[in-house]
């Protein structure tokens with residue numbers, strides 16, 4: 033994957049940047065971590081970073097910014113309307129994404145809110161490769177439902193299928209015919225399919241989806257939050273695109289979609305988000321919703337400083353040396369974990385490494401949330417905060433029954449240019465110890481369950497005293513180590 037060869041044989045991800053500003057981290061003793069995870073209701077979202085050593089919860093708003101982004105923030109033009117900062121972002125979007133119209137929004141889910149309100153009606157069906165939590169919540173909010181049309185192998189955890197984010201074209205045709213074109217306002221494709229392990233789609237697949245969209249006259253919407261990394265993996269894995277630049281690949285993918293939206297928290301490592309299109313009719317359907325929910329059309333709820341950082345970050349998406357960093361570290365992390373026998377999703381994708389909790393904790397029934405339990409247990413024994421991506425992140429049906437998730441994953445996000453190789457080695461060390469003691473991990477149950485997006489603020493407790501026993505085993509094996 034890397035262009036650099038090593039004399040000593042071990043292939044390591046090499047940083048192509050240097051550290052100039054640092055933040056002190058806190059590795060607190062396991063006794064404090066035990067208190068902290070209890071206070072947090074065994075939900076890693078509710079931990080405070082003062083109790084967290086490596087924050088691998090998400091890449092959202094946590095990628096390191098570049099010196100050029102920070103510098104640009106100083107030239108921000110504080111104006112409610114007609115800000116020059118917005119003009120710079122607008123130029124960047126035209127240059128990099130090649131779209132004529134841009135609507136700024138405060139983050140990715142705000143774009144989802146506007147798109148769903150503008151284009152969906154009650155009873156509509158949205159076909160897609162796979163859902164993202166906030167997108168699904170907006171579809172449900174607008175009285176619709178989704179169909180996930182992933183290719184075969186997408187949910188095989190250990191696979192060497194290079195494009196597990198691809199849509200199955202036959203399933204797409206079947207879905208359209210069964211539901212009727214009139215009930216499908218758009219098809220959604222998500223770059224680097226987040227919830228199944230940051231797995232990309234290929235350009236040839238997107239071209240096939242485009243052909244189906246054209247055949248039926250249905251709009252194609254691209255969730256471009258993780259576009260840079262998808263483009264990088266296309267360059268690595270799709271033969272026809274090996275010789276192309278990141279810019280060519282990005283333009284190609286974006287060009288195939290009628291409407292593109294993104295979370296700038298990921299795409300440009302700043303804040304904010306955007307919706308862009310070349311079609312005036314689509315732009316006009318959404319235009320009035322931005323001042324209503326976000327703010328005036330030249331800031332959309334984003335601070336002008338962040339808009340400046342977004343503009344620079346948009347250009348940096350074209351820089352392969354920057355975009356390659358997170359996938360290279362993830363590849364190293366995934367391969368190291370796999371070499372210790374840990375069940376981890378392969379091939380390595382983007383965003384983070386994904387541990388298969390269904391396998392790791394095969395003794396925990398799915399309605400006791402194996403991925404949530406693993407996330408809590410891993411924090412306890414390491415101070416590392418990952419994220420549950422499984423049934424806790426799912427929803428209940430109309431009758432209040434759990435909809436068991438297709439996957440139970442512990443996601444360990446690797447934000448761009450944030451962690452060092454030694455820190456990644458510490459992750460491998462602690463997860464391996466936990467794997468050897470996996471039978472000690474027990475289940476969780478809800479004590480506080482919010483009705484919408486419950487995984488964010490929900491509170492749980494252990495089904496018995498397994499956390500105490502795990503802590504005692506840690507002390508036995510590690511002595512007074514942190």
Ligand SMILES: *Cc1c(COP(=O)(O)O)cnc(C)c1O
Nearest residue numbers: 092139140141164226257295297
């Ligand atoms: C994070 C994310 C979103 C939502 O973006 P926010 O800025 O967190 O609201 C939407 N889609 C994908 C694929 C994402 O990864």
